[in-house]
Amino acid sequence: MKELVKQSYWLRRLLASDPGRRRLAQAGKATLSLVSSVFTTLFLMSHTAVDPLFPAIISGIAGLMGIMIVMDDTKRKKQVTTLLLGLAAVSGVTLGSLAASSPVLVSILMIAAICSAFYFSQHGSRYFSLGMIGFFTIYFSSFLQLSPDQFLWFHLAVGIGILYAFLYNFFIFEDSRQMLRRSTVSFHRQANLTFDLLIEVIKDPELQPSRLKKLGSNVSKLRIYANQVAADLHQQDSTEIWPGLQSGRLRLYIFDTTMFVMTLSESLQKLKEDEALDLKELRHLLVDLLVTLKDADVLDPQPEMRSLQQAEKVVAGIRHQLNYWIMNETDLPDGRLYLIRRIETMASHVTEGAYEVQRDIHFNEGVEHPPAADEEVLDEKEEEAAGLKPAEKKAVQALIAGSIAIVTGYIISPIQPYWVLLTAFIIQLGTETVGRTYLKAFERSVGTFFGAFFGFLAALWLSGHPQIEVALLFLVIFTAFYFLTVSYTVASFFITMMIAFIYDLILGGVTPELLGARVLDTVAGAAIALAVSAFVFPTRTKDKLSAAFHEYFTQLSQLVDEYLTNIKGTKGVKGLAQQALDLDAKMQEIEEESKPAVQDPIFRGDKNLTAVLTVITAINYYAKHLVASPYPKYTSHSRETLDLLTAVQDKLQKNLQGLLHQIETGQHSYRVYDLLDERERVELSVQPGTEDKENLLHHLYYIWKINRSITILRDRLDHLRKR
Template identity: 60%
Template sequence: MKQFLYRSYWLRRLLASDPGRKRLNQAGKATISLISSVFTTTLILNLLGLEPLLPSIISGIAGLMGIMVVMDDTKEKKQLTTLLLALAAGCGVTLGSLLAWNAILVSALMIVIIFSGFYFSRYGSRYFSLGMIGFFTVYFSSFLKLSPAQFPLFYLAISIGIIYAFLYNFVIFKDSVQLLKRSMRSFHRQANLTFQLLIEIIQDPETSESRRRKLEYNVRKLREYANNVSTDLSAQDIKGIWPGLTAKQLKLYVFDTAMFVMTLADSLQKLKKDDALEMAELRKLLVQVISTLQAAEVLDQDYKEKNLVEAEDVIRSLQSFINDLFNKHPSRPEGWIYLLRRIEAIASHVTEGALRIQYSLQTIDFPHAEAEDEAEEDEEDEKEKEEEKGLKPTTKKAIQSLIAGTIAIIVGYLISPIQPYWVLLTTFIVQLGTETVGRTYLKGLERSVGTLIGAIIGFILATLVSGNPTLEVILLFSVIFLAFYLLTVSYTIMSLFITMLIAFMYDLILGGISMELLGARVIDTIAGGAIALGVSAFIYPTKTMDKVSEAFKDYLNELDSYVQRYIQSLKQPTGVKDMADIAFELDGKIQTIEDESRPVLQGPGVRKYSGLPRWITIFTAINYYAKHLVASSYQKNFHYPKEVSSVFLTVEEKFTHNIQVLTKMIETDEWTGTLHDLQEEREKIERFAPGHQDNQGDLVHHLYYIWKINQSLLLLGNHMGIDKRK
């Protein structure tokens, strides 16, 4: 990992705050594409002696949307979609202008576009992207009421915007490859940042509350970064950056590094509490392990081999130190000694993974790499095919959009006959990505609040800079950048900046801005959000708690297969480290649980579902224990007496039974049986399994987190009112 070059905590925090600089990259490209499109179109039309304002706006929209709405899963598909956007935008300008004489026809066209965008997105995101740019170009051209003689100018403007979007996305800024490289760099920065905090905690006799909170925050961020890297990985990009390396190797390295940090953070307080860190030698060894891993530049072609060699030597010393501790307590070792064993095991995984990566980078020719990655992609395709079965959410969303769009058009004409489509625009935007009633409510609320605040700030700023077009244009481009840079951080803030953008545009186009005009937009926004919420609540509604329950069930089912596979690895020699991919999937499902629960926890139903935060805490703990099954495993082949073999089968049966009881209870809210604890099985394992000193595989160590997971399941069952039995 990269040598610590920055002494300021906040500088390091800033550098790591945007993993892979994804937000900066996307917002920057969108803004530059918009600026380039606007200025190029303006320049060309000025040279031709034509009025540039309106075509430049359309060109800017094309340049912006060419970056923001293209969401295909491969580079080739993205390139084709980007080029097709020009056709969709051209059709939008043509139809919107030709039908502008009849409001009913324009309204019908907009609703058809929205319906088609949602419905045909079942065949790929391309159709939704085309629908979005088609909707916006119809929206603008309908009130511009262009004549056919003006069409060529606007086709030219659209082409300029799309060309710039294509250039910035695929030629000048090569997204995925550089993004992956930056994601790994951000991950290393965040890991090093957290390593430094861990060293400080080890060296300090007492840990302050502020430092403990800072550590928790940074560990949580590292987990997010690890998931980001796992998501960004693609076989093609890895071959381009690090020839010879496989996606599986890199995922495993990221997983082990993140788990090493999480384990250390979780264990240090326990070690301090048990006075284990009073031993100077232990403190020294732990600091050396962290420091050597911190200094290793694993993915650098010119890395210093001595760092990983030193790490191996230090880990061997730590292993010897731990063995001595076990020998001093042969019958009942203290619990904190097992903590040290876990730390040592995961540190070994990180070092071994780093060495394998360096071997692959230096060897270059890695014949099985391509086969591994292709197999992984085939598995993903198979999963996608399985997921396609059943009712299509896109159909439901399309029907909702049809009804909501019709209502929005009627309401728009009633409350704002001059610009009736603003309500429809808001309804459409609020429906995007909101599968449940709760998410629709939260997004509508955030958009309304952001629009209200943005209208006030935008009116004040636009009034202050009115008459200074240069400054207004600079502010306009600035708020566009900030809106898209903060899009994934806060939808409220994003809406605030978009409303400020509208205020500046009104002032530039109309020559002035009034509070009444912005107030009308606020009312339209609230009305559009309310319509989207009402339709989602009554037309094919998906209740938020139903979605949360589904997320809980998905996690438990995945957990069951994960644990069963782990137990199988104890009975026969299989590579448990291949399960790191599943561990990342479990992490993703926990994130889904948190995302789906957010509308409940932040909405009016928080008191009704007051037990939900406790459930999320239990599932988060289960996820931590589940990842440890892979992270702290260090033995592949086990030898044990037949008394132990029979216990494995019982553990598998009881664990699966517990999962089934819990999932049935979550699904039907009906009591379907009791839960098993595994205390009897644990006692048998501890009685008959070979000890750590027998060099036959420490089953007590490897099964510890199975017991912890099951205890958490029992705790969950207790909250649900389910009894337990032996």
């Protein structure tokens, strides 16, 4: 099996596509909980005089939502919330059934549940979860019109669903420990995939745009996987999985590996363009390095040291060859020699880090270190802005959208008027800005349209074969939740197919008119949610992005300030690795928030915003390189050099503070320091030909790059605001 995995790119791509198998675990648990709840309820109810179908549906809803909507930050809180969901579901079934004869009362109950979910979410995600399950149980029980003597059976069905959700979530599939292990496995699979592509690029006689595009995509995925491992290390102590291996050590190894891949990917293209890879020795050394690193199973409890020993020899060979080229004044430009030196340095860090990881695991020599300054958790209360809080605004939006949706629902489809409300509520979930609401509404409408078309065809074809339909029903439920965080369009497609199967099973057939009505209801609900988002307490995408920019550059300011302070003193910069990973995670948030404006499915994307994001992406790349290699400790500087470094630090901070002020107010009247004079003076102040000069100039290189990018960003932000 291992050999098959090694040979097939697409199989390895599939295995690495779900970091930590999170989506698989969540969708699998949700589907198992649903199936278990439904069939257990059917079995128990079949021995009573009660029709088992509708209790089984309620039980399935409870089992499904008990997995999907519990979002607390600790295991204990999740357990309490899961149990409270049972109480909320029982209340929803009871109130929805009692109010079923009064459409007005049902509407009030459903809107109250929605508004409460949003309003009380400011006090914790638990209240949002309770409001959600209350809304759905009111919705389903309102058209079941249960009599009081049936309540007990439906309450029992809810209890069965919650019990299965509790068992699957906290006993049968306990996540946190295995999640970290699976995340690191996914990271290494993705790294190995990228290594293979790098080898192909090295061996290619010419640069192939398609291969470079594929390589860039895989490097981006590796960066995401690295941030996922870093996030898991915040929740799970690595010593519980690999005794002796401290979280800081593993985090540093993940960071170095990611930076090595990014550096090599960027450098290979430039080396190819300058025909440096035509040098047979360099080409063979780089291929040997990637092959040996790929074969190293770093986190194996019984490590095979041969691959790392070979990698160390290859790195030494690159270093020796580089020194030979320098001594013999090769025709390669100095800039390309620097790239090769950078590759050698990063490869050395990866190899050394892998050695340290394997040593700690094998010999349990990990030592508990006190948290560095950048790892401490600061408990600071954010200053509350005047006016309504986001949760309160969302509650008001839900109230208005819900009221309009109820009226619209009765106009479009008096028999089932609440589908418009259901769609409007779902569109409002997790959409803080007008742009996000627009994108989600578009994806929901498109997915529903195509899901209704293919769902009708599938239900028509399978009509009369209930066993096959039930099996496919559970399959599409699993698929919908598996793709929920990847593509909302795909998830909506399978959810609509699920509805087509349910209609066919319950009503004995499905018609184009019935599914067409659901499509119309969906479009109407999406339009209502979008309109309310745009006109009632709207939050523009650019406003949200400005806040994200401010947070990003605040973190960047702290990182570069501590970096320069460390260079002036006696402390290495490697302790900043976590800050660099946090900064990269913040960059991913910016990319996610910008999608509605940059990847507009109908109108053209915002080119000015794209230009701004390009500059910030470059800054993020330079910032990670600041801490990608350790600065030698106990390096002494002359008084003149220290004064110059202090001047660089002060002026860079002024530039960053001016940029933050511009982001916050839109004013850019601050003075920008280009640091060209300081750069020249630093280069002249260090004694030529010394190791200190090489180290200092190397570590200040990305400081100059960051500062230059800040000066460019100032003008780009001004153009963005004027648009």
